[in-house]
Amino acid sequence: MILRLGHTELFVTDLEKAREFYVDVLGFREHDSDKQHIYLRGVDEFDTHTLTLTKNSYSGLGHFALRVSDPEDLERLAYHHKKLGIPYTRVPDGAEPGQGASLRIVEPNGHPIEFYHDMQQIDIFDETGRLKRLPMRFTHTDKGIPPLRIDHVNLRVASVDKALNYWRDELNFSVSEYVERDGETFAAWTRRFPGTHDVALVKASGAALHHVAYTVQGPAEIIRTADLLADAGYQDSIEYGPGRHGLSNAFFLYIRDPDGNRMEIYTGDYLRDLDMPPVKWTWEDYSTRGRLWWGAAHPERFQETRPVNQNWL
Amino acid sequence: MILRLGHTELFVTDLEKAREFYVDVLGFREHDSDKQHIYLRGVDEFDTHTLTLTKNSYSGLGHFALRVSDPEDLERLAYHHKKLGIPYTRVPDGAEPGQGASLRIVEPNGHPIEFYHDMQQIDIFDETGRLKRLPMRFTHTDKGIPPLRIDHVNLRVASVDKALNYWRDELNFSVSEYVERDGETFAAWTRRFPGTHDVALVKASGAALHHVAYTVQGPAEIIRTADLLADAGYQDSIEYGPGRHGLSNAFFLYIRDPDGNRMEIYTGDYLRDLDMPPVKWTWEDYSTRGRLWWGAAHPERFQETRPVNQNWL
Amino acid sequence: MILRLGHTELFVTDLEKAREFYVDVLGFREHDSDKQHIYLRGVDEFDTHTLTLTKNSYSGLGHFALRVSDPEDLERLAYHHKKLGIPYTRVPDGAEPGQGASLRIVEPNGHPIEFYHDMQQIDIFDETGRLKRLPMRFTHTDKGIPPLRIDHVNLRVASVDKALNYWRDELNFSVSEYVERDGETFAAWTRRFPGTHDVALVKASGAALHHVAYTVQGPAEIIRTADLLADAGYQDSIEYGPGRHGLSNAFFLYIRDPDGNRMEIYTGDYLRDLDMPPVKWTWEDYSTRGRLWWGAAHPERFQETRPVNQNWL
Amino acid sequence: MILRLGHTELFVTDLEKAREFYVDVLGFREHDSDKQHIYLRGVDEFDTHTLTLTKNSYSGLGHFALRVSDPEDLERLAYHHKKLGIPYTRVPDGAEPGQGASLRIVEPNGHPIEFYHDMQQIDIFDETGRLKRLPMRFTHTDKGIPPLRIDHVNLRVASVDKALNYWRDELNFSVSEYVERDGETFAAWTRRFPGTHDVALVKASGAALHHVAYTVQGPAEIIRTADLLADAGYQDSIEYGPGRHGLSNAFFLYIRDPDGNRMEIYTGDYLRDLDMPPVKWTWEDYSTRGRLWWGAAHPERFQETRPVNQNWL
Incomplete structure (x- = not known):
């Protein structure tokens, strides 16, 4: 069963300018980055990132992803799209940082999407399993809106x-x-x-x-x-x-x-x-x-x- | 599949005092009433009522109700509770105003609950099927908080x-x-x-x-x-x-x-x-x-x- | 000494339409009215009214009024405007409902204004001099914004x-x-x-x-x-x-x-x-x-x- | 004429702990500091500081200050307190950083106060006299409440x-x-x-x-x-x-x-x-x-x- 929109990837032409906008001004939390990407989330999210900024020659939508409730849903969706004659690609666990296996398609109206189940979660427990803290909106070290x-x-x-x-x-x-x-x-x-x-x-x-x-x-x-x-x-x-x-x-x-x-x-x-x-x-x-x-x-x-x-x- | 908490019934000893509190001060919307009941909802709700106040000799919980996604879920739940040895009562369409058929039990920890699917919706369309209006939070005739x-x-x-x-x-x-x-x-x-x-x-x-x-x-x-x-x-x-x-x-x-x-x-x-x-x-x-x-x-x-x-x- | 802007008078062509707008929708408090006027205030004000709506053949500014800290300031202002060659009119106590004596001029740039000291206050005390209540913003009988x-x-x-x-x-x-x-x-x-x-x-x-x-x-x-x-x-x-x-x-x-x-x-x-x-x-x-x-x-x-x-x- | 409360001085025993509390958590703006003081203001203030934290062996009130509308008011207040038999001290311009001359007394109920007129203002103009910016509440570099x-x-x-x-x-x-x-x-x-x-x-x-x-x-x-x-x-x-x-x-x-x-x-x-x-x-x-x-x-x-x-x- 598809649960919800999970994350999006946006293309940007200048990662530093994008970081200033999304992190320094708007207050997105930066989970990680490399030379081609910045991984962001809102302050109320448990997924480590829900917005990936990817350096690209043009701006726009890299893709968006829908979370399914059961890992086996990916098999069902593969079968279903095969019947519909829509090509798909299987992407292995870890191909996108923090994300499990996914199924990628270009949906019939031209948009790049993927289905996935597993996603890395933020670390809210200490080594002994005791809650360190929930993701909290109002922290004294944050600036920005912040987006939830x-x-x-x-x-x-x-x-x-x-x-x-x-x-x-x-x-x-x-x-x-x-x-x-x-x-x-x-x-x-x-x-x-x-x-x-x-x-x-x-x-x-x-x-x-x-x-x-x-x-x-x-x-x-x-x-x-x-x-x-x-x-x-x-x-x-x-x-x-x-x-x-x-x-x-x-x-x-x-x-x-x-x-x-x-x-x-x-x-x-x-x-x-x-x-x-x-x-x-x-x-x-x-x-x-x-x-x-x-x-x-x-x-x-x-x-x-x-x-x-x-x-x- | 159980979707969510749908409504509750609270016992009150004085309906007029309860109306003053819930409607006049807090701003619940009153859908309907009779000598024994007042039917209320929050301002963002499509169900005609989600809180029933029932006159009773003592205050407390009348019951609460869980909405299921499919009318057939009621049959599945009846079968399942039978297997668990939990007695249930079938309540026909309309036994509770605006509500379809339901299945009533006292859950094993002692609380009166029911499962239902159909519930009367507020009227948001005119006779020709055109939207009159969505339930809107900020209306110029309302007082109170209001609860959503x-x-x-x-x-x-x-x-x-x-x-x-x-x-x-x-x-x-x-x-x-x-x-x-x-x-x-x-x-x-x-x-x-x-x-x-x-x-x-x-x-x-x-x-x-x-x-x-x-x-x-x-x-x-x-x-x-x-x-x-x-x-x-x-x-x-x-x-x-x-x-x-x-x-x-x-x-x-x-x-x-x-x-x-x-x-x-x-x-x-x-x-x-x-x-x-x-x-x-x-x-x-x-x-x-x-x-x-x-x-x-x-x-x-x-x-x-x-x-x-x-x-x- | 001039303290502040005290009140304004607006011309309206239809008092009932104006009442719907200012009182029923915006939530101004209506102090009083007669055939030609509606007297309004914001919910945080102690003056009985700070906005007078006056029926008139055209809309616009009736006048606005400036409060002075001392009744004798009216004499000083009369003397001062006389020296400036600006004509004035003395208006006696009560000529405007609830208002003491005032001095009216058309200021040199063409706007009708008046200076006043005494203004009727809302009733916040009971007969024994004990506070009934302060004007409070959030009352359970109010609708509207409300304006303060x-x-x-x-x-x-x-x-x-x-x-x-x-x-x-x-x-x-x-x-x-x-x-x-x-x-x-x-x-x-x-x-x-x-x-x-x-x-x-x-x-x-x-x-x-x-x-x-x-x-x-x-x-x-x-x-x-x-x-x-x-x-x-x-x-x-x-x-x-x-x-x-x-x-x-x-x-x-x-x-x-x-x-x-x-x-x-x-x-x-x-x-x-x-x-x-x-x-x-x-x-x-x-x-x-x-x-x-x-x-x-x-x-x-x-x-x-x-x-x-x-x-x- | 006394206009308003202008600033206060609070004694604190640990300046670093105080800075963490007032600046890092609450979001006061730090104007300046030295070994004995931290000078703070709210984000809507034009005075460079309205709260001075002074290192001291005990905590409590250093003093508070009242702003007068005219420098000559200080003379009038000196004369007036002399008549009342209340001792005063004259403090020269700059004795408190950014502050003009002041008159200090212990008021008859035991509180240390001062009267002053001149206070350093934050810099809102560029070299050519053009406005750089007003003090604005919502800046993208600020954290905290902030206090106004x-x-x-x-x-x-x-x-x-x-x-x-x-x-x-x-x-x-x-x-x-x-x-x-x-x-x-x-x-x-x-x-x-x-x-x-x-x-x-x-x-x-x-x-x-x-x-x-x-x-x-x-x-x-x-x-x-x-x-x-x-x-x-x-x-x-x-x-x-x-x-x-x-x-x-x-x-x-x-x-x-x-x-x-x-x-x-x-x-x-x-x-x-x-x-x-x-x-x-x-x-x-x-x-x-x-x-x-x-x-x-x-x-x-x-x-x-x-x-x-x-x-x-």
């Missing part, structure tokens, strides 16, 4: 209805809300975790990454994000918000990293069981109240997207 | 190790954290939802309810709870907190309704997959940092509990 | 340098910050209270009201303002923000009442003694970081203003 | 009525609220700034410091204070709260530094003009709702105080 945990990815696809054939019908993702426009589905929010979404699918010319979202404690931390970015000279990184989404109820700020990768700082969506029927928005309602509950327009550059990894398999 | 959604129940049991034989081993609840004391388990936090707990089990002389918890948006709403209660003359209802739990990281306030039923106003625990190993606390760590991360003592009356329904089946 | 207290007015003037001749040099207001543009003062924030401003002066074609500001507890209440307005169907009232000012450090949201009167919901400026030298902004710094610390542009309609009372004396 | 600015000192005196003869009648401090007990004044909150207090006076056996208070942005920062202290191993420093005062409406946490000096982290009192009549509390009201609006008791050690400087003149 990974929440979702937002993808562009050529056809949302076609994308749902895979995500909803094959992978059993539940649609929480969707937008209908001109007789087709314009956007759909899908999830395995009972929040509003793990993977959002929005119609565009083809596969692309719109944003990766991390949750924070509340609206105060979202305002703090903008204040911190402005203080550190990243005013151009503040793209859209803070605002309240109608769809999902969540409070948000969209920001851009030095390579233009967009991140949503996000808080406060609702929980709803996966078997519940989806909420439908008309285009009119969505465009006037769904995207921004407060009714205002969004900036032009919010439509820009980032490419996805062309060399995943 | 049900989170967990905290029970007293004669033996936590014995209780885990049922909750962990038979119902497949995952233990997130537990406390060891004098060679036995003193307390365990168990869950089917990936938060820290749906059902907490703490050692005492026997079956009893310690508290029911509802989540709020953040610490500001917890402070607001105390401010509202004091303003409305319920200073005696403010029992313990606000404070930060070490165990769960959550921020809390414990309050008492006019009948002495204890409610925890709760925010900010972490998420962790159900297959992860539990966190173990020694008694020393738990009593000095686990209960209250800030290290202070708790008031004597925090140990008081409420009886559970003696006439469930 | 009046903070400042923002005016348009034909020449800021000329306006400072009156406000700074004659009334002894202290300039906290100002903007220089093309060799003249473009804007100046002036105060008698040690916050950043009681009266802001900004260059335009002539006398006009830009906005009246009320403080709230913190950024959460500013977000709540937008959420409440959207919930009540006032999405068009949400004009600009939420955002952080560079100048003043304050967090803000600009909203419009049903008549187009602009209100700033405001929190978090700094305190600085009145004898301190002003902070100077270049136009470049002000337009890129001073107005909005986060660097973003403001919407076109934010430049619109409201007329001022043409029949004050 | 000094608010008040709370003193113990042998007789509050006698103390008011000096503070209210001679120094013209305004009483905002007071408590009557057994026919005398048990406590009085006095101020020159229009908040609730600069100097609080509470009956005890004689002169002593109860606490120094710094304001923070809101309740979230007060919770953060406890979280940060617990995280850094200072659980014993968390003494009382967080809670809401009835008197002043403020939200608070009392903490102890490594030497036992008590600090109140404070937010949200009201503003009221100095000429307004004081609010009177009976002992019954004060002890059940005034100290803590929520009605709970306070811990025993909250009565402990610190000595004051015995060598001030």
Whole structure:
């Protein structure tokens, strides 16, 4: 069974600039790094890392990964994709630092993804098995927002209805809300975790990454994000918000990293069981109240997207 | 598959006094009522009610209910409890207002519970199927905290190790954290939802309810709870907190309704997959940092509990 | 000695629509009303009212009032304005409900103002002189943001340098910050209270009201303002923000009442003694970081203003 | 004219331990230090320092200082104290780093105080006179709460009525609220700034410091204070709260530094003009709702105080 979005890999062209942005300003915790990568997590996470920054000639989505509840699910997924005629690659334990064996595919809409079960956990016990400490949000040595945990990815696809054939019908993702426009589905929010979404699918010319979202404690931390970015000279990184989404109820700020990768700082969506029927928005309602509950327009550059990894398999 | 804690029923001796407390001061939304009941929910919930107040000669726990993902799970659970030798009662659709068929048992540690799948949902669509509105937290007609959604129940049991034989081993609840004391388990936090707990089990002389918890948006709403209660003359209802739990990281306030039923106003625990190993606390760590991360003592009356329904089946 | 901004009068064309906006949605406390007026205050104020809504054929500024520390200051101000050749009117005790004698002028830049000392206070004592209660922010019967207290007015003037001749040099207001543009003062924030401003002066074609500001507890209440307005169907009232000012450090949201009167919901400026030298902004710094610390542009309609009372004396 | 409380000097026995507490954990900004002193300020302050930690053989109050609006006020105060028969010492410009000339006395109730006008300001301009930046709360290099600015000192005196003869009648401090007990004044909150207090006076056996208070942005920062202290191993420093005062409406946490000096982290009192009549509390009201609006008791050690400087003149 697929449990949730587990981690993402973003391409960046300059690791040092990326570290300044993600670690020094936003307050991601750095687990490890090497010449090609920086491994980060939010302060409420038990996985050693949920965001990998990889040095690359272009920015965008390296891949994202979905955690399964049972190691044997990887076999079931391999079998299932074989039946669907979707090529996959098996990646052995340790090929990605801290991660067990995984199954990699390019999903039918063009996005590089993988399924995995085992992931290295942060060290919360001493040698005798006694708890040292839980990961705690408010530590006296931390700076930044800080981000709590990974929440979702937002993808562009050529056809949302076609994308749902895979995500909803094959992978059993539940649609929480969707937008209908001109007789087709314009956007759909899908999830395995009972929040509003793990993977959002929005119609565009083809596969692309719109944003990766991390949750924070509340609206105060979202305002703090903008204040911190402005203080550190990243005013151009503040793209859209803070605002309240109608769809999902969540409070948000969209920001851009030095390579233009967009991140949503996000808080406060609702929980709803996966078997519940989806909420439908008309285009009119969505465009006037769904995207921004407060009714205002969004900036032009919010439509820009980032490419996805062309060399995943 | 059991998904989560769904709702609770609390016994109160005076419905009008209870309404003033829960609706007028705390800001629960009242779905419906009759001469014997008031049906309430938090403002982020899609179920029409998650808290039923029932007039009774003594206060305490009427029952609590666990939602299953599939109607057929009720058959599986009936079969399973039969094998365990635990008597059950089948309750037909509508026997509880808004609720489908359910299976009622007194679990082996003495608490009245039920399993159900179908529950009436709030009306968010107009006649043409178009979304009227999502349940929104900040409405201009609301007063109170407001509470967002049900989170967990905290029970007293004669033996936590014995209780885990049922909750962990038979119902497949995952233990997130537990406390060891004098060679036995003193307390365990168990869950089917990936938060820290749906059902907490703490050692005492026997079956009893310690508290029911509802989540709020953040610490500001917890402070607001105390401010509202004091303003409305319920200073005696403010029992313990606000404070930060070490165990769960959550921020809390414990309050008492006019009948002495204890409610925890709760925010900010972490998420962790159900297959992860539990966190173990020694008694020393738990009593000095686990209960209250800030290290202070708790008031004597925090140990008081409420009886559970003696006439469930 | 002038102490602070005391209250304002806004013209509205429909009192019932205004009440819905200010009382039912924003949560101003209504002290009293008659056929022509509604008298309001914020929840932290001891004056019975600090905002008077007056029915009028056009919207805009009725007048604003400055409180003096000593009743005799009214005589001194009368003498001083006589010397300056500025006509004044003496208004007797009670001519404005709850207010003592006042001195009315149209200040040299065209704005209707008055000076007063005595103002009716809310009733916080019982018959025996014992405190009933302080005005408390969080009452269980209140809805809305709520606004705490009046903070400042923002005016348009034909020449800021000329306006400072009156406000700074004659009334002894202290300039906290100002903007220089093309060799003249473009804007100046002036105060008698040690916050950043009681009266802001900004260059335009002539006398006009830009906005009246009320403080709230913190950024959460500013977000709540937008959420409440959207919930009540006032999405068009949400004009600009939420955002952080560079100048003043304050967090803000600009909203419009049903008549187009602009209100700033405001929190978090700094305190600085009145004898301190002003902070100077270049136009470049002000337009890129001073107005909005986060660097973003403001919407076109934010430049619109409201007329001022043409029949004050 | 006395404007406000300007700064305090606290005695500490170990400067390094004090720096860890005040700078590394709480987030005070360190302006400067030498072998005997550390000079600190809150993040919203323009004075280079408002808290001086001085190495001493015992902990407690070194002195506190009141800012006057005019340098000539120092002469007037010297003359006035001479008439009162209170000895004073004149301290030249620079005797305290960054401070102009001052007048030192031991006030009639035994506390070491000084009056001053000039104080070094933080550097917010570049060489050409252009603003570099305002002191901003949310900088990406800061850790800690952070504290915003000094608010008040709370003193113990042998007789509050006698103390008011000096503070209210001679120094013209305004009483905002007071408590009557057994026919005398048990406590009085006095101020020159229009908040609730600069100097609080509470009956005890004689002169002593109860606490120094710094304001923070809101309740979230007060919770953060406890979280940060617990995280850094200072659980014993968390003494009382967080809670809401009835008197002043403020939200608070009392903490102890490594030497036992008590600090109140404070937010949200009201503003009221100095000429307004004081609010009177009976002992019954004060002890059940005034100290803590929520009605709970306070811990025993909250009565402990610190000595004051015995060598001030």
